[in-house]
Amino acid sequence: MMTHMTIAPSQAHPAPGGPPSTESLSGMVAFVRAAESGSFVAAGRALGLSASAVGKSVMRLEAKLGVQLLNRTTRRIGLTHEGARFFARCKRMLADLEEAENELFQSTSSPRGRLRIAAPSLGSRLLLPLVPEFRRRYPDIELDIEFSDRMVDITQEGYDAVIRTGRLADSQLLARPLAQYGPVVIGSPTYFAGHGEPATPADLEGHSCIRFRSPASGRPEPWRFSRDDHTFAIDPHATLTFNDMEAVLAACISGLGLACVPDFIAKSALEGGMLRAVLGAHTGTEGVFQILWPPSRHEAPRLRAFIDHVASRLGGLPSHEVRFRAA
Known part of the structure; x- marks a missing residue:
């Protein structure tokens, strides 16, 4: 004999607006698994829950919606008319949720x-x-x-x-x-051939110097040196001043004077022989x-x-x- 369980309208709770609650989502999962398998026992096995827990979760969902989703018999459960419509929507929603979780997992588990x-x-x-x-x-x-x-x-x-x-x-x-x-004082082989190399920072007075104007201060940056474990700065007379470090480097490679730049700026030109560093004993890490x-x-x-x-x-x-x- 078939027995049915019906939820009276007076027991129903109106569904609130906004997104479903965590309990509603749990109920939807239980409902979909039960409808797919036709059994609370099989659904519980798939979800790692008892058949009783699955059944109660579905009942809470039905009470919240105010509609019967499943027909229960002693042997099997089946979808009501309303349940069939709701089942199709829930299955699509849960599939979308699973896809979103997979995409998020992929994006956070590998660099992308x-x-x-x-x-x-x-x-x-x-x-x-x-x-x-x-x-x-x-x-x-x-x-x-x-x-x-x-x-x-x-x-x-x-x-x-x-x-x-x-x-x-x-x-x-x-x-x-x-x-x-750190800073490095550089010049081209052509420049050194015509003007010689400075032996100390004081010797810079007799050389053409290419200066870099700081974008922050608007003034030429001083050239920094080290001596006896302390640092000092000098402002050599500038024959050329640029507000771009690449321009300073290019002018130096062209033989227009000496420049003081961060060492990594001149690295490739030094390695390629286009520039030589001087005053190395007077410079350090900055x-x-x-x-x-x-x-x-x-x-x-x-x-x-x-x-x-x-x-x-x-x-x-x-x-x-x-x-x-x-x-």
Whole structure:
């Protein structure tokens, strides 16, 4: 004999507006599995629950909706007319949810997606040589790098990380040192053949000097030297001044004078013999490039891949990471 369970209208609770609750989603899963298998026992086995728990979950869903979804018999359960319509919608919704979960899992378990990085203008000399290998290793990561000397707001502007030098403001960002750099005084072989080489910083008075004008201060940057464990700066007379470091380098390679630039700027020209460094005994390390990023409980694999790649390729510094606070 078939027995049916009907929920009286007085017991029904009107469905609230807005998204379904967690309990409603659990009830939908139980309902779909029970309808598919035709049994609370089989549905419970699939969900890791007791048959009683599945049945109660479906009953709570029916009570909330104010409609009977399943016909119960002693041997089997079946869909009501309303239940069949609801079953089709629930099955599509749960399939979409499962697909979304799979997509999210894929995006967070392997490096992929867009990665926005901000770096100082001079950072192109450091980063660009590292990009080809990074793209080969992580073809699913879309790199978006801004080279600019403006101070970006990493959180408000949506950057994943920033690369900075010098003294950093108080911050809750995480930081990892990437590479040290220092000044190097350079000149072309042609220039030295006609003017000789300075032996000390004081000898710069007799040389043509190409200066870099800081975009921050609007003034030519001083040339920094070390002596007896302390540093000092001089302002040699400028025969040429540029507000672009690449222009300074090009003028120096052309034999127009001496220049003082960060060592990584002149690296390839020095290695290629287009420039020679002088006054090496009077120069030392000046600063550190650091990469900073917001702390997160679930750090994106694409960001971790970029940090580790850049740090390992630049090398030379401890690989510790700290929550940065300025002294």
